[in-house]
Amino acid sequence: MDIFSNLWLGASTAFLPMNLLYGFVGCLLGTAIGVLPGLGPTATIAMLLPITFGLPPESALIMLAGIFYGAQYGGSTTAILINLPGESSSVVTAIDGYQMARNGRAGAALATAALGSFFAGTVATILLAMAAPPLAAVALNFGPAEYFSLMVLGLVASVALASGSLLKAMAMIVFGLMLGTVGTDVESGTPRYVFDIPELYDGLNFVAVSMGIFGICEILRNLECEQERSVGVKRVTGLMLTRSDFKRIIAPILRGTALGSFLGVLPGGGAMLASFASYAMEKRISPNRAEFGKGAIEGVAAPESANNAGAQTSFIPMLTLGIPGNPVMALMVGAMIMQGITPGPNVISDEPALFWGMIVSMWSGNLMLVILNLPLIGLWVRMLTVPYHLLFPAIIGFCCIGAYSINNSVFDVFVMAGFSVIGFALSKMRFEPAPLLLGFILGPMLEENLRRAMLISQGDPSIFLRSPLSLSLLIFAVVVLGLVLSPSISRKREEAFTE
Amino acid sequence: MLKIRNGRDFIGGVTMICAGLLFIWFGRNLEVGNSFQMGPGYFPTVLSLVLMAIGALIILQSLVVEAERVEPQRPNWKAYFLVILAPVGFGVLLSGLGLAPTMFFLIVGVATASRYANWRHSILLGLFLAVCSVLLFTRLLSLPISAFGPWVPFLGDLS
Incomplete structure (x- = not known):
């Protein structure tokens, strides 16, 4: 079988001592930031990106991926123990997980979360290994028109599934696309929006931009409603699950994994959506639904499996098509570009060691996390006692050095500062920063494909409708948009009528 | 009589229109070209127009839809x-x-x-x-x- 030789290649990359070490460091860092509230995976990955430039691409991406799924594990730990979700994807875990902890079953809840996540991670990794090559093979036949339509679909869907106002999310995408045009125009060599600043000829650096709008901006928001945390955690005992627990969690884990794997692939989906959806589903169909909210073990098992499955499968569009579905994947695309790898369907055939190595490392990383998390819970809880007023200056310090080290120039530090202001102003007006980053990363690719397609068709825009594939992608985008618009329109209308 | 029902969104819409105008102004020397031979200014100009249109829609929405009451954060x-x-x-x-x-x-x-x-x-x-x-x-x-x-x-x- 082909897949076995591929996985063997992956294993021989992922199990190199150096890559194992970077995977381990990534998982450890990811768990740590998952535990710490007020520091998300997007900001951390942006902060650590400059450090990975010196590493070989495999090690860099393995470590960054480890941070991402490590954060899913870490977030659940604090959600269960002290009702403080470290990540948005573990918000629903806190509902029943914390109740279980109060009933003295913290150990069982943590074990359920770990087992569910591990199972889901394994399944999602296998899914990724099986789905990616055929998908990439299809994408290899894509012309510029198909690529353009695919990107439009990706952007539209990421807006549709995001929270908040649809119009505002679209404005952010367009604004992000516009920011992507800063720098030298590839086709004509004309500098655009550079204001005679030599550093801008290469465009705005995405690391500096994302550190500004995610890292520094998060700090500004946190300082606004600053509260001292008081953490009181009892000793966690009894990690073993009883036989009846096992019986109760098998079905929710399976359902959570299936739902999470599906939602993760969708652009804009990923871990958060997966966990909310699977909790809602479980609440409706579980035979023990009366216990939900009072410490139902299903309420931990389902969302925890779903968020981990979603986190893994959100790599599928990124690795096979080069299209990121969420800000973390956008940063991964950026990291690949900085490593000199063009993201897209060619990655599998051009860089098989990188691709399969990453996949196998996801599985080994999940295993590490199970082993790492349960015995180290005491350490993670102690990390929570680090007060925020010591944490945020350190984050700012590392962001500054990180921005400087991109090109060894202070210009990127100023860009970061500038974008923290822009990001903060936008968040005050309730614009979400995530679509902006997606637009910013996809902007140059979108423009290039649009221009190529129009050159081929000699300026006839119907090229996007003549190719059946491109047409169906665009129709799908319109359908997605229509689906989201309809209920929100009716709701808005209701609001208008009640006056 | 039109009344601004959602001040935050109104400002947001105005900001988007201003951003579009800024990009058009600073890109005024970029050659736009036509849809066959797109110049370096084509894509940014089209995007700026789209952004301004979205901004206008956001303003329109802010005139129709009431803002939900939120406790304002004290600025620090x-x-x-x-x-x-x-x-x-x-x-x-x-x-x-x-x-x-x-x-x-x-x-x-x-x-x-x-x-x-x-x-x-x-x-x-x-x-x-x-x-x-x-x-x-x-x-x-x-x-x-x-x-x-x-x-x-x-x-x-x-x-």
Whole structure:
């Protein structure tokens, strides 16, 4: 079988001592930031990106991926123990997980979360290994028109599934696309929006931009409603699950994994959506639904499996098509570009060691996390006692050095500062920063494909409708948009009528 | 009579229109070309127009749909000022002072943005992170910054 030789290649990359070490460091860092509230995976990955430039691409991406799924594990730990979700994807875990902890079953809840996540991670990794090559093979036949339509679909869907106002999310995408045009125009060599600043000829650096709008901006928001945390955690005992627990969690884990794997692939989906959806589903169909909210073990098992499955499968569009579905994947695309790898369907055939190595490392990383998390819970809880007023200056310090080290120039530090202001102003007006980053990363690719397609068709825009594939992608985008618009329109209308 | 029902969205829409106008203004010398031979100005101009259209829709919405009541956050101007100025100060001081003193001043300065900060903690944290960053970045990752810059007497430029 082909897949076995591929996985063997992956294993021989992922199990190199150096890559194992970077995977381990990534998982450890990811768990740590998952535990710490007020520091998300997007900001951390942006902060650590400059450090990975010196590493070989495999090690860099393995470590960054480890941070991402490590954060899913870490977030659940604090959600269960002290009702403080470290990540948005573990918000629903806190509902029943914390109740279980109060009933003295913290150990069982943590074990359920770990087992569910591990199972889901394994399944999602296998899914990724099986789905990616055929998908990439299809994408290899894509012309510029198909690529353009695919990107439009990706952007539209990421807006549709995001929270908040649809119009505002679209404005952010367009604004992000516009920011992507800063720098030298590839086709004509004309500098655009550079204001005679030599550093801008290469465009705005995405690391500096994302550190500004995610890292520094998060700090500004946190300082606004600053509260001292008081953490009181009892000793966690009894990690073993009883036989009846096992019986109760098998079905929710399976359902959570299936739902999470599906939602993760969708652009804009990923871990958060997966966990909310699977909790809602479980609440409706579980035979023990009366216990939900009072410490139902299903309420931990389902969302925890779903968020981990979603986190893994959100790599599928990124690795096979080069299209990121969420800000973390956008940063991964950026990291690949900085490593000199063009993201897209060619990655599998051009860089098989990188691709399969990453996949196998996801599985080994999940295993590490199970082993790492349960015995180290005491350490993670102690990390929570680090007060925020010591944490945020350190984050700012590392962001500054990180921005400087991109090109060894202070210009990127100023860009970061500038974008923290822009990001903060936008968040005050309730614009979400995530679509902006997606637009910013996809902007140059979108423009290039649009221009190529129009050159081929000699300026006839119907090229996007003549190719059946491109047409169906665009129709799908319109359908997605229509689906989201309809209920929100009716709701808005209701609001208008009640006056 | 039209009334602004959602002030925040109204400002948001106006901001988007202004952003579109700014891009059009600064890109006025870029050749737009036509849809067959797109010039460097084509894509940004089209996007600016789309952004302005979306901005107009947001304004329209703000006139029709009532804003939900939210408790306004009290702005913490001191924190905004310090946190945004910290990277700027870092950029200005880095080449002259070198990494260690810049880092120290950055940490101590920005820590005062928190209302729970105290000097002893901030100074200790500043020292700790200054040492850590010098070890990690100039020694381990060999960035081309010296620990102490030319402005620091005696120590400067030695390392």
